[in-house]
Amino acid sequence: MGALLLAGAAGPSLAQSYVNAPSSYLGVDGLVAGWMSNRPPGTLTQDWYPGSGEASTGAGPVSGPTHDVVFLSSTGPQRFGTGLSASPDPTYPDFQVISGLTTDTADGAKLAQQYIEFPFVTGTMRYADTSPSAALFYVNGAFTAKRWNLNGNTHPRAFGYAAYLVDGDGNAVSALLQQTDDVSTVAGDDFQFVRAPDGPGPGITLQPGSAYALRFYLYRTAANTDGKASWDDTLFTMSRQTLAEIIVGASAITASPAGTQNHYSYSFNVYNHGPDATRAVVSDPLPATANGASATWSCTLQPSGSPCATPSGNGPISAVVQALNSGETALYTVTWTGPGVTTASTHTVIAQPEAGSPTDPISTNNAAELSLVPPTITAVDDVVTLGTNTASAATPVASNDTSSGGPVDPATVTVVTPPAAGTVSCASGICTYVPPAGGLASPVSYQYNICLAAPNQAICATATVRVSAAQPNAQPAMPTPVPATGAYALSLLAVLLGLLGIRQSRRSSAQ
Numbered sequence: 001m002g003a004l005l006l007a008g009a010a011g012p013s014l015a016q017s018y019v020n021a022p023s024s025y026l027g028v029d030g031l032v033a034g035w036m037s038n039r040p041p042g043t044l045t046q047d048w049y050p051g052s053g054e055a056s057t058g059a060g061p062v063s064g065p066t067h068d069v070v071f072l073s074s075t076g077p078q079r080f081g082t083g084l085s086a087s088p089d090p091t092y093p094d095f096q097v098i099s100g101l102t103t104d105t106a107d108g109a110k111l112a113q114q115y116i117e118f119p120f121v122t123g124t125m126r127y128a129d130t131s132p133s134a135a136l137f138y139v140n141g142a143f144t145a146k147r148w149n150l151n152g153n154t155h156p157r158a159f160g161y162a163a164y165l166v167d168g169d170g171n172a173v174s175a176l177l178q179q180t181d182d183v184s185t186v187a188g189d190d191f192q193f194v195r196a197p198d199g200p201g202p203g204i205t206l207q208p209g210s211a212y213a214l215r216f217y218l219y220r221t222a223a224n225t226d227g228k229a230s231w232d233d234t235l236f237t238m239s240r241q242t243l244a245e246i247i248v249g250a251s252a253i254t255a256s257p258a259g260t261q262n263h264y265s266y267s268f269n270v271y272n273h274g275p276d277a278t279r280a281v282v283s284d285p286l287p288a289t290a291n292g293a294s295a296t297w298s299c300t301l302q303p304s305g306s307p308c309a310t311p312s313g314n315g316p317i318s319a320v321v322q323a324l325n326s327g328e329t330a331l332y333t334v335t336w337t338g339p340g341v342t343t344a345s346t347h348t349v350i351a352q353p354e355a356g357s358p359t360d361p362i363s364t365n366n367a368a369e370l371s372l373v374p375p376t377i378t379a380v381d382d383v384v385t386l387g388t389n390t391a392s393a394a395t396p397v398a399s400n401d402t403s404s405g406g407p408v409d410p411a412t413v414t415v416v417t418p419p420a421a422g423t424v425s426c427a428s429g430i431c432t433y434v435p436p437a438g439g440l441a442s443p444v445s446y447q448y449n450i451c452l453a454a455p456n457q458a459i460c461a462t463a464t465v466r467v468s469a470a471q472p473n474a475q476p477a478m479p480t481p482v483p484a485t486g487a488y489a490l491s492l493l494a495v496l497l498g499l500l501g502i503r504q505s506r507r508s509s510a511q
Contacts, residue, residue, distance in 0.1 A: 017242050018201050076119040079117050092147070118214045132209065141196060144194055145232040156184035157184070159228075161183070161216040167211065182221045250370050268284070268334075269331045270324065279321055287370070296313070298311060298333050375404060377403040380463055388472065389469040392434045395430065395465060405456070412457065419433065422467075446465055447464050
């Protein structure tokens, strides 16, 4: 068995994207995972290496761990298919005799569901927040102990087997691993390769947290007259995919005035969500304005607060490699001093796994985009009503103007469009309007310009001030006069009425 383990241990290094199930058997670390299936009925224990040895025989429980929970969340006792049962071999009690074989071919055994199988549930790797990860598991080799040939093949059991890996419902998840039609023809009493090792590395792929079994369909040979088979140790080698979910996040870029320039700063973090440790390659080209301003950066590991592998530097961060344990964060802080900016720009921070590091299952969160946004100012219109049409008015036009990224500077207020009538002058954010000599006859307006304080004085905005006044000489509208009735008009009206009465009287007499 030792030669088998040592031969199988050769291969790709553990720095690649898979790791082996650990083992302590014969001091060889990292290869063997399997069962010792040599227990009498009712006491058989699936003994998952490490923790077992050749002395693990008899009816008592096996001491030590039964399985590595990173690779297997559980293992179960061996199970038999239709009509099969097991009992200790009377001559060699460290292995068992399986009785009840009724078929003569592999297809017949599959149809009759006559098998011995060894169930297990794959482990569930977990991210740093304990949520299940999607790490895959692999079966790299399978073996059985050729104890049916014990004592130079003087104690054979003539039977055959066909081996498969099946899921929890008994459906094959692998092609035929091996078919041996007569085990008595297999020489030696060491281990028989059921599936030759092809690892460490991807072999038969298994999903995490899922039920499987290594199943052997058993059938008789022509020489088998009692329908029995002999069985001893069954094991396989196993590895798992390594995962390290690298997530990049970033803060906003902030600017604060520092004399004639701005002090700029931002931070970004490279977080390893696990479940495995990784090495991240970190790059930050920095904003264009920072590249010309001798930007500096520093890096610390969180939550420990320890310095990163490259703790600080000047200028762009170019493919810096940082090792990160699961749940660990590399926090980068970037600062520089430079002039105010008037146009927006963006740049992207990226962290990718170094070649040979664990697989990163999600690539969409390996980058963060940062925006360098110029400060803004908003100038708000004002409305002024003079007390009289000849009165002046001082308006604090800067008082309702707002900004982001820098304070408004009232001293920068200047008139850009004067009023059509009257004059205006501005000082310290207050604009004073003086009406024309005859007073303000109709509303007027003027425009002013206002800027941010240095060093962002190039960011300006314009607003309008509307001025009106009541007119003191205005008269209310008079009603249209009704003409007066004089004495002559009254006399003439009396004569006309009289003539009209005489004419009416004559018409009455004629009738």
